[in-house]
Amino acid sequence: MTRASLLFGGLLVLAVIPLFVQDSYTRHLFILAFIYAVIASNWDLSLGYAGLFNFGHLVFFATGVYTVAIAAKTLGISPWLAIPMSGVTAAIAGLIVSAPVARLKGIYVVLVTFAFGQLVLQLILSQSHLTGGAEGMVRIPYLQIGDYKFISDFKLGYYYVALGLLIVSTLYLLWVTNSTFGKSLLAVRDNEDYARARGIWITRQRVLVLTLSAIFPGVAGGFFAAYLRVASPEVLSFGTLSLALSMVLIGGAGTIIGPIIAAFLLIFATEAMAGIRGMEDARFLIVAIGMILVLRFAPGGLAQLVRAPRKKP
Amino acid sequence: MAGNILEVRNLTKSFGGLKAVNDLTFDVKEGELLGIAGPNGSGKSTLFNVMTKIPFGPTGGEVVFGNQRIDRMPPHRIAALGLARTFQKDAEFPDLSARETVALAAVYGRKLSRAGAMAATEEQLHAVQFDPARADMPTTELSVFDRKQLMIASALVMQPRVLMLDEPASGLTRPEITALDALLCKIAASGVTIMLIEHVLSLLLSVAQRLIVLNQGSLLAEGDPQTVIKNPAVVEAYLGGRAA
DSSP: OOHHHHHHHHHHHHHHHHHHOOOHHHHHHHHHHHHHHHHHHHHHIIIIISOOOOOOHHHHHHHHHHHHIIIIIISOOOHHHHHHHHHHHHHHHHHHHHHHHTTOOHHHHHHHHHHHHHHHHHHHHHOHHHHOGGGOEEOOOOOEETTEETTHHHHHHHHHHHHHHHHHHHHHHHHHHHSHHHHHHHHHHHOHHHHHHTTOOHHHHHHHHHHHHHHHHHHHHHHHHHHHOEEOGGGGSHHHHHHHHHHHHHHOTTOSHHHHHHHHHHHHHHHHHHTSTTOTTTHHHHHHHHHHHHHHHOTTOTHHHHOOOOOOO | OOOEEEEEEEEEEEETTEEEEEEEEEEEETTOEEEEEOSTTSSHHHHHHHHHTSSOOOSEEEEEETTEEOTTSOHHHHHHHTEEEOOSSOOOOTTSBHHHHHHHHHHHHHOOOHHHHHHHHHHHHHHTTOOGGGTTSBGGGSOHHHHHHHHHHHHHTTOOSEEEEEOTTTTOOHHHHHHHHHHHHHHHHTTOEEEEEOSOHHHHHHHOSEEEEEETTEEEEEEOHHHHTTOHHHHHHHHGGGGO
16 A cells, blocks of 8 residues: 555545544544644654654644744734744744754754753743743633634534644645655765765754754644643643654654554544543553554554555566 | 865874874875775775765864865865765665665755756766666665665766765675776766775776875875885785785
8 A cells, every 4th residue: 555545545534534423522532633643743754754863842832832822812813823823933943942953963862852842841830921830821712713613513623624734734744755855854864974975964954854843743732722722831741742752653753654643543542541440540551562562573663564665676 | 287186284183092094195186096095994984084074074184175175164065065975885875766865966965956956867877877777776775786886876966076986896796896997987087086995906006097005094105006006115014024
């Protein structure tokens, strides 16, 4: 099965799902899966494609969450305008974090990006007059057109906006990864010296990839805030980080499609386990074990199982 | 007489107390094929490394390319100026095909558009006689000779003024070395200056117009290849006391 046919088939299924799934809770899970799929697949651009062990990708999501929260609630800007703005602010955050990261390697990238996440968390907690501090912000304006509220009809509007976001984000990622820039990321990841010898400016590529991979997680964060109507420091918690990172690694780093599939599997699996008595807390342990097993027996992740072999003469 | 395209002045690379390149001074003339020989560990590859700053630059001295001092430039700028190198060990991008590898060098090393890069790639793969049927294979599935051809093609597509080849014949069979010999002569005839590090002396002596020999990071001998190779100091450096 080719990547294109898998994507097209998956898209078709997702587009008609609301015809058959009409309960609010299941649609909520789909919306969460769409949001996490955007985060994980864009994280994969910097981690899987560029080989940057960036552990701060949720900062871009959080930037989007608080951009919409502050813009829509505090400043009274329409959430329809605030959501695209969150992509811009997240890209600026990506540009800022790329400055120290672009010249670093391996564990130092992990440390700096993780520290950046903690810095942003402390900023959110300390600037409570603006961010609501530890309590966060509530009653963020929701999405509506005229009198139609997107929460109506069992969240039908939110479902399709989130699906649209995932589609646009995925097309964007496929465009980037199939471009010469995308190929240069693979080259830099696999052989820095050879890449330099062929004229590639590695620092610039890293700055670009961190900035480009921040845009859609920011937009997803903005949508998340307008959907749940809450902005909370919880978006930067270790649990959220490990869940999103699990999606990248279980799905298959450097594949884009893998983290998207893994986002659906993990969101539904963890929610299913939450409904089983005694599994509420153990479910994240099970995800962690699953991640170890996948990395041990299928290091290429789930995408390895569906990836078409490369053409041979 | 052709002028110098490269001037290396008192170039030094130290690793702690060890001087891998020791106060090296020599010139490369425009259009010549300069051979570089020396026993293992003599500093040949380190010389290429510090000249191109990949992966490290020199600790002293200077390198002038054309009229520009390049030892303070970042590596990608040195490459884009026209100093293209290959590597002793097979360098490859495992997730790219041969065609993608060359096209990437055309875009970044020569600043071509994607369409221009694709055309230049086809031209260059043809020029090095790379089998077109293997151009879309992952580079990890190519033979050693294919990879050597590919590395040269990806350097040449940048239209370098100086091509620095680091042991291109290592691991090749005799017929492949003959084919490489012909390719090097063709590249040299096109006007590209070549610096060639090679352990296969028959190839080196066949194609080099001038030879420098390094030993322990220093210049041991320089001149006509046939004369230099008979220099007693060179023979001793290669064979030790037995030849003395």
